[in-house]
Amino acid sequence: MEPMEIAAALAGEFPDEVIDERSFRGQVAVAVHRDNILDVCHFLYDDPRIEMNFLSDLCAVDFPDRALRFEVVYNLYSLGHRHRIRIKAPVPEDDLVIDSVVPIWRAADWFEREVYDLFGVTFRGHPDLRRLLLPDNWRGYPLRKDYPLRGPEDWEYPEYEEAMELHRHDDDWTVK
Amino acid sequence: MTMADEPKAGTTVERDADPTAHLETKDLTLNLGPQHPATHGVLRLEVDLDGFTVVRCTPHVGYLHRGVEKLAENRNYLQIIPLTDRLDYVSSMTNNDSYCTAVERLCGIEVPERALYIRTMVAEMSRIASHLLMLATHALDIGAMTVFLYCFREREKLLDLFERLCGARLTVSYPRIGGVQRDTEDEWLEDVYAFTEEFPGRVDEYETLIDQNRIWLQRTKGVGVISSEEAINWGLSGPTLRGCGVPYDVRKFAPYGVYDRLDWEVPTGSNGDVYDRYRVRMEEFRQSNSIVRQCIEALPSGPFIADAPKFVLPAKEALFENMESLIHQFALITDGPPVPAGELYVATETPRGEFGVYIVSDGSGKPYRMKIRAPSFVHISALTKLCKGGRLADVIAIIGSIDIVMGECDR
Numbered sequence A: 001m002e003p004m005e006i007a008a009a010l011a012g013e014f015p016d017e018v019i020d021e022r023s024f025r026g027q028v029a030v031a032v033h034r035d036n037i038l039d040v041c042h043f044l045y046d047d048p049r050i051e052m053n054f055l056s057d058l059c060a061v062d063f064p065d066r067a068l069r070f071e072v073v074y075n076l077y078s079l080g081h082r083h084r085i086r087i088k089a090p091v092p093e094d095d096l097v098i099d100s101v102v103p104i105w106r107a108a109d110w111f112e113r114e115v116y117d118l119f120g121v122t123f124r125g126h127p128d129l130r131r132l133l134l135p136d137n138w139r140g141y142p143l144r145k146d147y148p149l150r151g152p153e154d155w156e157y158p159e160y161e162e163a164m165e166l167h168r169h170d171d172d173w174t175v176k
Numbered sequence B: 001m002t003m004a005d006e007p008k009a010g011t012t013v014e015r016d017a018d019p020t021a022h023l024e025t026k027d028l029t030l031n032l033g034p035q036h037p038a039t040h041g042v043l044r045l046e047v048d049l050d051g052f053t054v055v056r057c058t059p060h061v062g063y064l065h066r067g068v069e070k071l072a073e074n075r076n077y078l079q080i081i082p083l084t085d086r087l088d089y090v091s092s093m094t095n096n097d098s099y100c101t102a103v104e105r106l107c108g109i110e111v112p113e114r115a116l117y118i119r120t121m122v123a124e125m126s127r128i129a130s131h132l133l134m135l136a137t138h139a140l141d142i143g144a145m146t147v148f149l150y151c152f153r154e155r156e157k158l159l160d161l162f163e164r165l166c167g168a169r170l171t172v173s174y175p176r177i178g179g180v181q182r183d184t185e186d187e188w189l190e191d192v193y194a195f196t197e198e199f200p201g202r203v204d205e206y207e208t209l210i211d212q213n214r215i216w217l218q219r220t221k222g223v224g225v226i227s228s229e230e231a232i233n234w235g236l237s238g239p240t241l242r243g244c245g246v247p248y249d250v251r252k253f254a255p256y257g258v259y260d261r262l263d264w265e266v267p268t269g270s271n272g273d274v275y276d277r278y279r280v281r282m283e284e285f286r287q288s289n290s291i292v293r294q295c296i297e298a299l300p301s302g303p304f305i306a307d308a309p310k311f312v313l314p315a316k317e318a319l320f321e322n323m324e325s326l327i328h329q330f331a332l333i334t335d336g337p338p339v340p341a342g343e344l345y346v347a348t349e350t351p352r353g354e355f356g357v358y359i360v361s362d363g364s365g366k367p368y369r370m371k372i373r374a375p376s377f378v379h380i381s382a383l384t385k386l387c388k389g390g391r392l393a394d395v396i397a398i399i400g401s402i403d404i405v406m407g408e409c410d411r
Helices: A003-013 A034-046 A108-119 A160-165 B068-073 B077-085 B092-107 B113-142 B145-166 B186-210 B214-220 B228-233 B238-242 B274-298 B323-335 B375-381 B383-387 B392-402 B406-410
Strands: A018-024 A027-032 A054-062 A070-077 A084-091 A097-099 A122-124 B028-032 B044-050 B053-060 B342-350 B353-361 B367-373
Touching: A003 A018, A003 A027, A003 A034, A003 A084, A018 B342, A027 A034, A027 B342, A034 A070, A034 A084, A034 A097, A054 A108, A054 B342, A054 B353, A054 B367, A070 B353, A084 A097, A084 B342, A108 A122, A108 B375, B044 B392, B053 B383, B053 B392, B068 B077, B068 B367, B077 B092, B077 B367, B092 B113, B092 B342, B092 B353, B113 B145, B113 B186, B113 B214, B113 B274, B113 B392, B145 B186, B186 B274, B214 B274, B214 B392, B228 B238, B238 B274, B238 B353, B238 B375, B274 B392, B353 B375, B367 B375, B375 B383, B375 B392, B375 B406, B383 B392
Parallel strands: A027 A084, A097 A122
Antiparallel strands: A018 A027, A054 A070, A070 A084, B028 B044, B044 B053, B342 B353, B353 B367
């Protein structure tokens, strides 16, 4: 199917869920409400005409100026039909939760952990939601737009004192 | 222990029929990596073992996280090319090519024929070099030392060719938005052609070394099996997916470059085990070699970079003679190229699998968001599935067979 036909089929199945539809250079992105994202994905996965069996990518984008600040983006591909579509689900900052799609695509497991790690979006129903790339005790979410590229000059690693404690006796061992 | 507790010499100690029956067993957690030669980089695996059987395998990544995506948001489009070198540092040509293809589609730049042919050619050379490294280290992990030396002989030749082409062996940054950095020389093309004539014989040599080797077959056949449905659901791609019999190759499914104009096939396996993944790569050597040959034979003459002054840096000589060029150069360096607002996900086939670049542009010279879909990232997440129920020694064989690069996984 052409991407626009998939978008039309999706709008036909979920008339109340689709917020926005955009086409750019042959690729179509459909924005849907986050509450029923699992149903939308199930439809795209199960419908024999669409059959999006390959989750190419899952990521998030931060738009600090928008009312719904974060956008979780699903890039879907069908190996059988060779067509592609992008689903986007905006999520507000004060309630950063969206349903996990791991029950549909196992590939979403680490993608969702990465989004949780770098944006702080929580995925409801994820089997093992932990930080992935950053240490478990990291504070903040680096890919948010308000996270600085470079930290303030007086900033030091929170566990710095603890780490320095290990070096307390270094001088005792120095050869004099 | 006092003297009274010790058994006296000459007395017999009574034993049960099964001496281990009363012993309590528990799983052993083994920490593999992050600094281990068989993990191909800084990958840490937490392996729970029941005897030699793997009960659970939990990968831990992030040791090489450099925040490439965050950096990309703060660089203009031209400055990102060197960052992509450092993702999959084993085959940086294909990364550069992926990124440049994505930006070109976003901007709607028409790339000259010659540049497309050259890029396809160097991407395939890079694929051969990458598979050579994979085969070398994979065989070394399993215990076949000789293959390593043979593979590095040819890899060295390819890296020397890259060096003559663009001055760098690993972090090449040769493809550019709209074309390539500089044109190829005839002498260089002749040497590449000579390499393609000799290389199929070399692949036969590798096969004589391990293909009939009983130890190799026992270590790889029926190990790390995954069915085609599961492999698709786990998001596997590239030779790892094709080893299961799924002929998914981005070069065929959604062609870029000049792949649709060349005559080549997608090799597939059937069992989805370590051996089939190895076989797929051996066939890809021959296919890639053929693609390189065809590209040289059909290489058209013409410009090597697009005539799009708003996106492409002018030639250095033009800067001293042409005011327009100087203005374009200044605008490109200070503001970056005027990429239209929009968003695009572009997938390409790197040696490891589907490499996706998702760019959200807000119309400025820097990407608003750039997400990289790295095949290694997905493949490492599937290690949990691939290693479960196998034996500890199989974990090493499986890591080698999915061909991971941590720079790409951690970004």
